[in-house]
Amino acid sequence: MRNENEEEKLTPEDFERVTIDAHHSERIEKPSLSFWQDAWLGLRKNKAAIVSMVVLLLVILMALIGPYLNGHAGDSQNLRHANLPPKIPGIEATGFFDGDGKLAGKTVNLYEMKKVDEYYWFGTDGLGRDLFTRLWEGTRVSLFIAFVAAAIDMVIGVAYGGISGYFGGRTDDIMQRVVEILIGIPTLIVVILMIMIMDPGITAIIVAITITGWIGMSRIVRAQTLKYKSREFVLASRTLGAKDGKIITKHLLPNMLGIIIINTMFTIPNAIFFEAFLSFIGIGLQPPAASLGTLINDGYKVMENQPYVLLFPAIVISVLMIAFNLIGDGLRDALDPKMKD
């Protein structure tokens, strides 16, 4: 309101009328970004999630190739080589992982004592099995169980929740009562019963984890379905004559995918943890099969004298849990900013 004295510098040409193409202002300057591209941009800024992803990929890679790296088989027993501490070539000179271990209260180099020329990178257990190989075999089993369990949870949960929410009414009532009954039974009891009926093993554990695990996913998917099915774009599709299948696959699922992925990312570490827990209390995998849980169980028994048996599986399981949770958090922030608070 104060400056109105710029008369001097202006020429009559400045005041020539110009015609403007009205369409010009309809132009959108921003580059076109799909939802997923946008989410990736967001995720890329989250350093913790990116580091976690790299670490996770490394762990998965090791789980795949680790067992073949040092030539020892995970199930070959060699009692002469039992209870050896870690010895890693190259690092041994620094004083760490040089094969020194305690025997009757004295520090001695067990490799020299037992005249072992080979290197056991992470040591051996009481039966002389190479722990490095067993660790990655165990990681592989644990990850396999977790991924399969999470996938089954996702499929059942999405289908159940989707049907319940989409068709609503009596269908929804009955399906929700079933869920409530299932939730009322303590999981551990169901699991122990399952394992009593079935042979303990990978299948039994997967069944045990999934038997109630999908409920969380189904609830989330049901709530999302209820939210989206009354959205106007779904109504519009119905007025165009779209069939239920089309509405579900084209309108509902793409909008829920973000939340489904996020939820799955949190299911995986839970499954790893649950498997470890079952194996630890002795109703999970049975020897000689290895999983992170059985390895931790083995290590826990000899924690005082051979702490390295416990150390490595414990580190791997912690890293996995942290990595999955950080990735899950990062994905949540990137895919569904509203859920942050």
Add this chain to the structure above:
Amino acid sequence: MSDNLIEVRNLKQYFNAGKSTEVRAIDDISFTIKRGETFGLVGESGCGKSTTGRTMIRLYDATAGQVLYNGVDVHAPKSKKENHELNRKMQMIFQDPYASLNPRMKVLDIIAEGLDIHGLVKGKTDRKQRVIDLLEIVGLNREHAERYPHEFSGGQRQRIGIARALAVDPEFIIADEPISALDVSIQAQVVNLLKELQVEKGLTYLFIAHDLSMVKYISDRIGVMYFGKLVEMAPADELYRNPMHAYTKSLLSAIPLPDPIYERSRVRHPYNPKDHQYGPDEKVEFREVAPEHFVLCSEKELAEMQATHV
């Protein structure tokens, strides 16, 4: 063929019928819409105007009554083909431009959805060309086809919604508060577009809104709803010149106009349903007070209204 495209007869829509939570969203309303005309439905939130539109297009099943489209009851069971055909002829434009477009789909696929469902195009290039034509009809252009809804402003989104409805070549469009979420300057764009399309394509509209000044502008005839009932129905000018029902009067007197001098002297007439003081055996019905002008009233009120009508 009669010239009534739509006939709504004693339509009722009760939610939770029979329970203590029963809501009579639509309580026995009847009206007709002539071919090529715009029928405005106004009322305040919760009066049932949106439910009326949604029941007419079969998003809800009616509790009782009929909606006749070209003489055919839309709610009666029909063959797949007939259903399909009806879906194509009746279309809807929604209120919220942010909720009415699927955020995960490209504009191209949003507009083409109806084309796909009804098999109206052959091949990808034809599909794209049709979408571009539709975009141009609503004042957008080809470069918008590959974009996602969140990149558009409210008015542009609403025009995409219109293009989606137009894609299947409908005869009758229900516009459910299509402008109430838009800015004033954008409202005019959308209303003008709807009017142009009506002339070009001979469309019939049901225009649902709470903004009476815009409804008056776009509609030929207007129905006023209050708590599930139609209380007054008349040609647009007649309704504004001669509002008869006390509720219509209160509604009209409450609209602020962009005219400070008028605003300083505007008198509001509050409406209280108790003021009617209907006797126990008085029949309150929809009666014709003047030609084409119907009011929900008792016999006594009818006489009074006819006496004062100019």
Add this chain to the structure above:
Amino acid sequence: MTKILEVKDLELSFHTFAGEVKAIRGVNFDLHKGETLAIVGESGSGKSVTTKSIMRLLPESSAEYKNGEILFEGRDLTKIPEKNMQKIRGKDISMIFQDPMTSLNPTMTIGRQIMEPILKHQKLNKSAARKQTIELLNLVGIPNAENRYKMYPHQFSGGQRQRIVIAIALACNPKVLIADEPTTALDVTIQAQILELMKDIQKKTDTSIIFITHDLGVVANVADRVAVMYGGRIVEIGTVDEIFYNPQHPYTWGLLSSMPSMDLEDQKLYAIPGTPPDLLNPPKGDAFALRSEYAMKIDMERQPPFFKVSDTHYAATWLLHSQAPQVEPPALIIERMKTFKGSRYYVDQTGGTV
């Protein structure tokens, strides 16, 4: 008239993923005691951000005050510490939001919600505060206040909730009341009641009101003065009569002509073409030029300064420059100008042009 609030050259930006959004690009206005200043504009014009920046309600992580000051009682609200701001918020300046349901806490009785600011700012004891609460509820027209102040928000209708929100805002006799689209979520009949209530209260308490809305009808009803915002700037400011009967900026012309008037017959509505500018890359000159049929070369290059129309009326358009060609406003605007003394189209009673 005493100035109660002064906003000077305010510039504010949001930092987003996509870059810096220049939401306010130099806003100036004064608020006088006891007046209602309406700020009108479209969504994204910066009207809401302007008032939120006065209240300092914008997220500190992304919003940045780039320039300018907001003077309230001699203090610059953009610079004082948050602790002092808390004392001003709710006591000296309070705010009413659009949606009455989300601005009330559903788990607290409305009585407690009204009492909260009274207890916090006025240091009254409980019984005195309760008495004042009931008085406030009576003031905003909630009948049977003694019993109803123990009720929860969901037990009230939308209009009544907005009355309660107003009661909370008025609890400490604020000097400035900021109303951000307070009637947009309400029905017309309820809107009329709330507007009457606000005018009534203003008469009783002499509070200054900043009223944000996009509805020109509401503006005509409540405002003493009007500021029209576009693209993060005020483009025209003046008394309500000056803005409605002698508008100067093409944007104001467009806004006023795009409303259907009740007695206008089947004429085509005037629609402003295009969409509002993207404030991520605001246009160089007059932000409205790209949508204006009155655009001139200079509009594309330089932002217009404010030109004085009268002591109270300023407009930022190059059309008012002495060298600019005289243009004919849209027909509807000429109709309006005919009733305004001092406009070049004024027609007096006898019919002669002045």
